Amino acid sequence: MSQTVDRALSILPLLAEGPADLGQVADRLGVHKSTALRLLRTLHEHGMVYRQSDQRYRLGARLIALAQEAMENLDIREIAHPHLVGLNEQCGHTVHLAVYEEDEVLYIDKVESRYPVRMYSRIGKPVAITVAAVAKLLLADRPEAERRVLAEKFDYPLYTARSTPNAAAFLRELEKVREQGWATDLGGHEESINCVAAPIRGADGRVVAAMSVSAPNVVVTADELLTLLPLVRRTADAISGEYSGRTPVKEVTP
Amino acid sequence: MSQTVDRALSILPLLAEGPADLGQVADRLGVHKSTALRLLRTLHEHGMVYRQSDQRYRLGARLIALAQEAMENLDIREIAHPHLVGLNEQCGHTVHLAVYEEDEVLYIDKVESRYPVRMYSRIGKPVAITVAAVAKLLLADRPEAERRVLAEKFDYPLYTARSTPNAAAFLRELEKVREQGWATDLGGHEESINCVAAPIRGADGRVVAAMSVSAPNVVVTADELLTLLPLVRRTADAISGEYSGRTPVKEVTP
DNA sequence: ACGTGCGTTGCATATTATGCAACGCCTGGA
DNA sequence: TCCAGGCGTTGCATAATATGCAACGCACGT
Structure with missing residues (x-):
């Protein structure tokens, strides 16, 4: 329903397969690099993705912590x-x-x-x-x-x-x-x-x-x-x- | 950076505290109900939130599964x-x-x-x-x-x-x-x-x-x-x- | 039966995201 | 040493997209 959020959330299962760099994410989403960058940045601010030392993105700690809370509830x-x-x-x-x-x-x-x-x-x-x-x-x-x-x-x-x-x-x-x-x-x-x-x-x-x-x-x-x-x-x-x-x-x- | 995604992601920690209905989510986000609804719907499509029988939202199964994959990787x-x-x-x-x-x-x-x-x-x-x-x-x-x-x-x-x-x-x-x-x-x-x-x-x-x-x-x-x-x-x-x-x-x- | 509260819908407006093009930086090869 | 190629990053004009409004439907409680 909301294209932007939809795209952002699509990044997560993609990263679940393994770390990926900006270009790979942009390609697989079918959007421009700059768009992917902004989405990743937003996800990053919320701790949903993490940028490892080689600059590639992977799923972040906050995601894991959230899931934990979800189960505890x-x-x-x-x-x-x-x-x-x-x-x-x-x-x-x-x-x-x-x-x-x-x-x-x-x-x-x-x-x-x-x-x-x-x-x-x-x-x-x-x-x-x-x-x-x-x-x-x-x-x-x-x-x-x-x-x-x-x-x-x-x-x-x-x-x-x-x-x-x-x-x-x-x-x-x-x-x-x-x-x-x-x-x-x-x-x-x-x-x-x-x-x-x-x-x-x-x-x-x-x-x-x-x-x-x-x-x-x-x-x-x-x-x-x-x-x-x-x-x-x-x-x-x-x-x-x-x-x-x-x-x-x-x-x-x- | 991306306002829409930012708002959508802000819903997750909010729901981690416990189930909430549409009005509560809209209020705590400071947005109109219709906006909150659309965000929740998008989150729902991705399995990040789940709508329980009393219509309230809580964190969804996909979130837990994603976190699981994140750790396995x-x-x-x-x-x-x-x-x-x-x-x-x-x-x-x-x-x-x-x-x-x-x-x-x-x-x-x-x-x-x-x-x-x-x-x-x-x-x-x-x-x-x-x-x-x-x-x-x-x-x-x-x-x-x-x-x-x-x-x-x-x-x-x-x-x-x-x-x-x-x-x-x-x-x-x-x-x-x-x-x-x-x-x-x-x-x-x-x-x-x-x-x-x-x-x-x-x-x-x-x-x-x-x-x-x-x-x-x-x-x-x-x-x-x-x-x-x-x-x-x-x-x-x-x-x-x-x-x-x-x-x-x-x-x-x- | 009536009113209230909540979720839902369609729509016009303007805010917001988008893609482009250009730049900077690093790496590796000549 | 210099150049070429790749990748991430930035600013910006445009257009697509999200937003809030108002109205509706529905269920529940009075």
Whole structure:
């Protein structure tokens, strides 16, 4: 809607790929160098980009700090965290918390496995939306029309032989997840890693977040991991209860 | 420099404080509602803000994902990480990696303590710049003129009785840190937590990052923690060596 | 039923961003 | 040493763009 802001914001994902100099930015935006310079300067003043010693630009510290604040403000994270830690203490595996937001599912909290073999993931990273157990839960709760539109929009990368291959299969999987109230990812993202996940619901019953326990095959088999399902569901329900009980985000105006 | 972009970016820190509706944003920006709406819409298209069910705006998922990519691209983090893990395995305490960037020092990596009592911190969070051991190291390496300017600019919040009280004391501390080549924070930020930190240097000898080991008093005394100093310095030096050895950020154009 | 508050829209105005061309600076080659 | 080429930077006239206004629609509370 606002061309100038639009162009400025387009610089950020561009720099996320790696540092770039003025000319490269101008070219990829399709604008004159002087225009790109002014946009970059404005971004720089706000700390969104940083100019490194070789004069090239990269994303700045303020961006990282802002994202941090954004996550800290998510009240669901606040409430869930102690439960995640508790679950980790009981089962020892990696525990994740994820939310859905406009075509993306991302991890907003994580408690690391106590086993030496750990899976790779990072808070803030968008998850593989077509295979992750938490993504299935979050999407399964969307209205049917929206699910169909979304399913068509996604790509279906074949991370492994068990990855969801296409929209039809995905919609079927969502339907199943919707009915059973929990989800799994058995080697659909990484061959040797399995997950079980359960939904966290708000007062109105809508799924507001999802949590999962993940472990590599070398630590526990898929069947063994599935025995944890009742525990995961109980934990998720406990979080749901606490989240629903609270007043729905009051202003803290003293 | 660019008024429109400037206004749009000013919305982000504002929303970082918490969700806000259109009127609030317009007021705090000092612009007409319609202007604020257009800016918010543009931010929304880029996923920088999200409109929650009560119509209020908050920071969006794309912002978090971008920040994530920004950190993953920091090559120093990549190189340092295995060393941080190794150090954690040897001493068991929380290990941090931090960088300095334009008046801010922030954690870019962390390995959690193996002890049950842990200190609170989060990757991406700006550190208490006047007391943190890593901040002292990073600032101590700046040219003297810059140090003086910076020292004047900072606030000196008295987190504890041992916090750095003012600019003069801070500059003296930086001088000391500069000479000895390592730094501590003994209860300057939180009464019961101590840190020892060592600098990581690039090929030119400049400090590019700093790492620290932190532990609460209830786990080890400050004196005991100080016995880890040689180990911390050796680890930092190992990272420095590996970082300097590499070619200085080459393009990955295949 | 009526009024108030908030988000939204179309539009005329003028503020604001844009691209151009020229300059300065550094680097590398002759 | 001098010249050429590349890159970032500046001032400026022009034109495109953002802005505020006023009016509308809608929901909520009285």
